[in-house]
Amino acid sequence: MKVLRVFPRRTSFTPTDALAFVGDPPLLRPAADEIRVSCTFTWDKTKAERLQQAWGQYYDKVLLGGPAYASPCDDFTPGLYVRPGVTFTSRGCNHQCPWCLVPEREGKLRLLDPIIPGNIIQDNNLLQAPRPHIEKVFAMLRGQRAIEFAGGLETDLVIDWIAEALAGLRVKQIFLACDSDGQVQALRQAVKRLHHFGRDKLRCYVLLGYRGESMERGLARLEAVWEAGAMPFAQCYQPPHLKQIEYSDEWRHLARFWSRPAAMKAMHAPK
Secondary structure, three states: OOEEEEEOOOOOOOOOOOOEEEOOOOOOOOOOOEEEEEOOOHHHHHHHHHHHHHHHOOOOOEEEEOHHHOOOOOOOOOOOOOOOOEEOOEEOOOOOOOOOOHHHHHOOOEEOOOOOOOOEEOOOOHHHOOHHHHHHHHHHHOOOOOEEEOOOOOHHHOOHHHHHHHHOOOEEEEEEEOOOHHHHHHHHHHHHHOHHHOHHHEEEEEEEOHHHOOHHHHHHHHHHHHHHOOEEEEEEOOOOOOOOOOOOHHHHHHHHHOOOHHHHHHHHOOO
């Protein structure tokens, strides 16, 4: 069966093969048995639903789904909804962080078998997996280059053997997270264990503005992440099921500045 995939927006993970499209149907449309409109972000749902109608003018079967619609994700097909190189070895997470949709959409952590090779690990919480599974993932990664842990590694779980195993991999980026003030100390400990990678390879997601957080408090946490030795990657909170928050220019500037390594380095350079 020939399946076309359609996406509301292009991201760094969007497939680029001949059967993947972004936006409206082109003038020259390939034959297909099925169209799948895949929507990742809830704020793109209106556009995705319009695309379903647009593609439905030319094809009999046009399905709509994706993470924004809590579509089942019991397995992983490489290259289908994310570009080649991106892989999932587990789904779900055992935490119930109030700002995170993963438990609602994917449930508790479950392992995927077999492990699909790839250099970008997108698992929501790989380190919650049993040690034998993590060791299998690291064994797979020893054959990869430019490795990225884009889904993030939980700072509390970066223990000594994890740090030692990561040191033997050709790592490009490791993402950690510091979404609340209570996570700062765990981040510091994780960075100490991973110090050999240096700030450029240790990125850190930092959630801003959750539950009315002040700009001053968010900025203080961003500075704490920098001082810990990681490179912040700021993200303003957006509620998943409600209308998007319209952040002020000051908030948007803060988030933009603290997601640009060159800008952060220039500000913190010795005078």
